[in-house]
Amino acid sequence: MIFVWAEDQQHGIGYQGTLPWHLPADLAFFKKTTTGHTLVSGSRTFASYKKPLPNRKHVVLTNDCETPYPDGVVVLHHVDEVLAYEREHPDETLMISGGAQVFASLLPYVKTLIRTRVAHTFKVDTVMPTIDYTQFELVDSQVRAADDRNPYELTFERWERK
Numbered sequence: 686m687i688f689v690w691a692e693d694q695q696h697g698i699g700y701q702g703t704l705p706w707h708l709p710a711d712l713a714f715f716k717k718t719t720t721g722h723t724l725v726s727g728s729r730t731f732a733s734y735k736k737p738l739p740n741r742k743h744v745v746l747t748n749d750c751e752t753p754y755p756d757g758v759v760v761l762h763h764v765d766e767v768l769a770y771e772r773e774h775p776d777e778t779l780m781i782s783g784g785a786q787v788f789a790s791l792l793p794y795v796k797t798l799i800r801t802r803v804a805h806t807f808k809v810d811t812v813m814p815t816i817d818y819t820q821f822e823l824v825d826s827q828v829r830a831a832d833d834r835n836p837y838e839l840t841f842e843r844w845e846r847k
């Protein structure tokens with residue numbers, strides 16, 4: 686499974702149920718990276734999408750057995766169910782899209798990290814769990830300069846578990 690997220694210079698990822706920033710270049714990167722794959726998200730992150738994102742299968746992790754989800758959304762209630770889903774769907778690439786609680790739950794199992802670093806520090810209430818990067822190798826890193834619509838430099842990184 687793959688983690689995909691964007692973080693600021695202090696590992697901040699969220700504020701008041703949404704992203705702390707508006708960066709169309711990172712949204713485009715997220716769309717390109719995740720299209721055609723299976724997105725696994727916590728109920729809070731899924732709610733932040735407002736509706737299922739097109740051309741992606743959605744798996745939502747929640748303890749709640751009552752709240753209905755849109756047709757086609759797979760609702761799971763435990764990390765073990767995510768691991769079973771991965772085993773039973775070897776043709777699907779699981780892209781874990783957060784948030785912090787879900788990243789923390791699945792950190793022992795992740796093979797690939799796709800991280801966007803945003804060169805700024807924002808007001809946040811949600812931070813990425815601590816990742817031991819010595820267990821991973823940086824295999825790709827692309828810097829994108831700031832521009833009018835994306836006022837901070839972005840670095841798109843890919844790490845593979847050693």
Ligand SMILES: NC(=O)c1ccc[n+]([C@@H]2O[C@H](COP(=O)([O-])OP(=O)(O)OC[C@H]3O[C@@H](n4cnc5c(N)ncnc54)[C@H](OP(=O)(O)O)[C@@H]3O)[C@@H](O)[C@H]2O)c1
Pocket residue numbers: 689690691692697698699700701702703704726727728729730731733746747748749761762763764782783784785786787788790811
């Ligand atoms: N910058 C980024 O790349 C990025 C990525 C994703 C999210 N975010 C931001 O992060 C914030 C949301 O993150 P968050 O950590 O607060 O919430 P989250 O991880 O999206 O969702 C938390 C909820 O998911 C369910 N959940 C999580 N782990 C579970 C487990 N092991 N078993 C069963 N259910 C589990 C629970 O749902 P129930 O309460 O329904 O039981 C929990 O309350 C938002 O601000 C969002 O915009 C940022």
